[in-house]
Amino acid sequence: MTPQEIRNRLEFFRDLGIRELWVDRAAAPASAPPPPVAEHTPMPKPPANPIPLIPLAPEGDTLAAIQADIGDCRRCKLCEQRNRIVFGSGNPEARLVFVGEGPGADEDAQGLPFVGRAGQLLTQMIDNTMSKEGMTERRADMYICNVVKCRPPENRTPEPEEMEICGQFLYRQLMAIRPKAICCLGATAAKALLNTGVGVMKMRGNWYKWRDIPVIVTYHPSYLLRPYNQNAKREAWEDLKKVFHFVYGGK
Numbered sequence: 001m002t003p004q005e006i007r008n009r010l011e012f013f014r015d016l017g018i019r020e021l022w023v024d025r026a027a028a029p030a031s032a033p034p035p036p037v038a039e040h041t042p043m044p045k046p047p048a049n050p051i052p053l054i055p056l057a058p059e060g061d062t063l064a065a066i067q068a069d070i071g072d073c074r075r076c077k078l079c080e081q082r083n084r085i086v087f088g089s090g091n092p093e094a095r096l097v098f099v100g101e102g103p104g105a106d107e108d109a110q111g112l113p114f115v116g117r118a119g120q121l122l123t124q125m126i127d128n129t130m131s132k133e134g135m136t137e138r139r140a141d142m143y144i145c146n147v148v149k150c151r152p153p154e155n156r157t158p159e160p161e162e163m164e165i166c167g168q169f170l171y172r173q174l175m176a177i178r179p180k181a182i183c184c185l186g187a188t189a190a191k192a193l194l195n196t197g198v199g200v201m202k203m204r205g206n207w208y209k210w211r212d213i214p215v216i217v218t219y220h221p222s223y224l225l226r227p228y229n230q231n232a233k234r235e236a237w238e239d240l241k242k243v244f245h246f247v248y249g250g251k
Contacts, residue, residue, distance in 0.1 A: 037040055057175040063092050066172045072150065076165045078150035078158075084111035088173060094204030095155045096181040096247045098122070098144045099171070100220060101188040108151040113144045119222035122185075125221070135248050145173055147192045163192055174210070179222045180247050182213055183239075184218030205239050 002059050030177050058065070067087050073079055086103040089112050098114075106116030126139045148158045148166040158166075170192065174182065184190040193210045194217075196203070203217040219232050220237035 021156045030110040047115055057172045061172055061176045063088070063173060063176055066169055066176065070169055073149065076150075076162045078152060078162055081153050082150040086113050086146060086151075087148050087149060088143060089113055090139070090143035091141050092143065092177065093175055094141065094143035095181065096142045096243065097174060097177055097179045097181075098142060098183045098185055099174075099189040099193065100144070100146045100185040101154075102143060102146045104155055104222075105151070114221070117225060118164040121224060122221045125237065125240055129154055129237060130244060130248075133241060133244060135244060137244075137248055141171075143177055143179070145170065147188055155221060157188060163188070167192055174213070179213065181243055182210060182215045183243050184217045186223065189220075190217045204235060205242065214246070216246075 058139075070085060070087065071086060071245045082103075084103075086107045090147065100114060104116050104118070105114065107113055107119070113119070126142070130137050148162050148169055149169065150166075152158050152162070182193065184193055190196060190198075190200065190203055193215060194203075194208050200217060200219055201221075206217070208215045208217070216239060219229075219236045223229060224233050224236055
């Protein structure tokens with residue numbers, strides 16, 4: 001069973017409300033076929049020393065603990081060419097979290113997400129939109145991170161294995177912050193959180209759910225930097241207005 005299959009099975013049990021699993025240490029090896037069970041045979045009682053189901057996110061998890069667990073990560077091949085791990089930045093109690101794809105060259109050099117040209121555009125979009133909508137929050141009041149924490153070579157799209165390995169830390173980040181909403185920046189973030197291959201153009205501006213947290217999808221700022229995507233800029237502004245009013249409009 002692959003790590004992703006194990007994770008899906010654990011999530012299934014959790015959604016059913018199961019918080020503990022029991023393992024019979026005296027049982028036959030997993031490869032042995034189970035003994036036949038006669039009809040109406042009573043179910044055996046669980047052993048006296050149950051093994052708790054390992055939680056998908058540790059109880060009382062914090063961003064500092066997650067970053068410490070990542071350490072000098074060597075879990076996948078992205079570590080081979082990176083300079084810095086880009087964990088995330090912003091308000092650890094943010095009501096809104098932006099999730100991007102992965103670090104670029106500037107982020108890899110500084111160890112911070114969205115500090116290059118795309119990041120500067122994102123900052124302008126956040127701050128200007130909030131100002132025009134009469135809201136006082138700015139980028140620093142939100143939290144920003146990526147699906148993968150190390151720069152993929154030549155800024156290529158992260159591979160499934162890389163997204164899966166880093167995904168455990170993204171999951172923990174989101175569960176530790178528990179924001180009111182999440183904004184996926186681009187297709188890779190949407191795929192990681194919503195498990196979908198649908199394009200951003202079809203998904204943008206609509207609400208989805210990750211666990212019980214509302215999620216909106218919009219364009220990645222790097223896409224908006226291309227000169228032929230002027231209409232996409234207007235759509236992205238509309239997406240931001242929608243999520244900002246949802247998160248901060250009611251207060």
